[in-house]
Amino acid sequence: MSKYLFGIDLGGTTAKIGLLSEEGRLFDKWEIPTRIENYGKHILPDLAAAVKKGIEENALTNDDILGIGLAVPGAVLNEKDVAVCVNLNGWGGCDVAEVFSNLTGLPVKVVNDANAAALGELWQGGGKGYKSMVMVTLGTGVGGGIIIDGKLLKGAHGAGGEIGHLKLYPDTEELDTCGCGKSGCAEQFTSATGIVRLAKEMGMTDADSKFGFLSSKDVFDLAIDGQEKALEVVHCFAKEMGRMLASVSAVVDPEVFVIGGGVAKAGEFLLELVQPEFVKFAFPACEETEFHLAELGNDAGFFGAAKLFVD
């Protein structure tokens, strides 16, 4: 008989919880607040209570549950050991799988949240049906999750998929320094922050925003409305994004790029801008690489965490 899975995406403000079938069908989802006080000592007990409640409310027992996948905002070793998480007030630094398993009486596997989102999109989102995928998350920064033959490429120093730090330009004095401390990084052009930086360099100002504070959403909204300056900015963004992804293809050559994060809310408009630029730059064999939008939004993390139990 088919069993059930819990997926949990533990964030700094809330934890998103999903109850799924082994086939990836979502039965129930809800959120609980993340209490980070006292180095997060309430986090796992709160989550255990939420899981217990979820089991009872869905008229299940522990025997019906295959396991709990837990996505956390930090580095994870061997699907169990979590490094101290700065965004969770120093929580972590222990074998979270063991502690949480003792609290719930269920098997637990732990995964980094960005990696979980990539796994989730591969399982039930924009990457469904593919074996190799690069998930690109365009937010404040640019995140990447690389999946080859269904497995995450984590990297020897945990930096696999740090595609926002591809070096699109030589270090130059003119460029702002990237968050990583170096300059010339793709993220300086292709993140939400990078788009606003580009826009301001190209003459847009906070006065262009109806909220008095220019955001990447403003730039895309204005471009969709046909404002000339905003169109210039998004074309410049698309050129850098195309070159970034062409470089990713020349290294790992995925079947599909799945684009998510806040900037991806520009939807098909974004893909139609970026894909032709990708083709211009791409190694010829890679020109047909597919482009999809992410589909699971904030649910991607708990989908991917749950997926750890259905290999």
Added chain:
Amino acid sequence: MSKYLFGIDLGGTTAKIGLLSEEGRLFDKWEIPTRIENYGKHILPDLAAAVKKGIEENALTNDDILGIGLAVPGAVLNEKDVAVCVNLNGWGGCDVAEVFSNLTGLPVKVVNDANAAALGELWQGGGKGYKSMVMVTLGTGVGGGIIIDGKLLKGAHGAGGEIGHLKLYPDTEELDTCGCGKSGCAEQFTSATGIVRLAKEMGMTDADSKFGFLSSKDVFDLAIDGQEKALEVVHCFAKEMGRMLASVSAVVDPEVFVIGGGVAKAGEFLLELVQPEFVKFAFPACEETEFHLAELGNDAGFFGAAKLFVD
């Protein structure tokens, strides 16, 4: 009892053959000419005769042989089907493993030659003892072979590891077009051809070569001798190479780069130029990535081919 392996690296002029132990010890190696006339119909019979001779001369029988790994200069599917090879006068287009196995009475696995070289260096060369490695071959072009958890990353369109086509510059009219048809590729700066192009742009001429025809070897030899212009050229090369490898690290984050090919004959001088430039550009977590020279030279291909039988 430990068995023996044959590794063969089939090139356009000669085939290199090695007889190895399962542990990767080399017992014997020799070459035979590659006869490419008549669409290469002699190639496999010639190789079968060479294998038979090798077995007899080493006082072995077929029972002592685990199998034959064959590296070919073309695309390979499922370790058996070889696409038509342009460098072998149209040879290929069939299940080479089956044909060669029938001729030799031994199990056969087939692999692309660049991938074989990477596997060989990982097994018994500059990447020995590592699990993830990027092999960089600096020749007429720039080849790459990416190994993650001991397995080749081939790519969805066979373009995995085409790191010479990372886009270091936006397409511009000023740059020559790369062999791939696009421009701004790393290969235009980091290959032997790219180095000569850089050197000529920077004022060196064929008169700088004692052979009357400037090569990348001339440039490195002059730089090692302290010639100012040549030093400028190799520093410029090192900067582009550092940025190329920093970008590779931001995608796959290997434990080690293994540098081979003709240009790598500049040896430690090359590594000492490139590694500091890599560190300047690299994502901080990757700064400690190791750099080794390839060690197997022209034997890497047959080592890697043989390795297919010892997973």
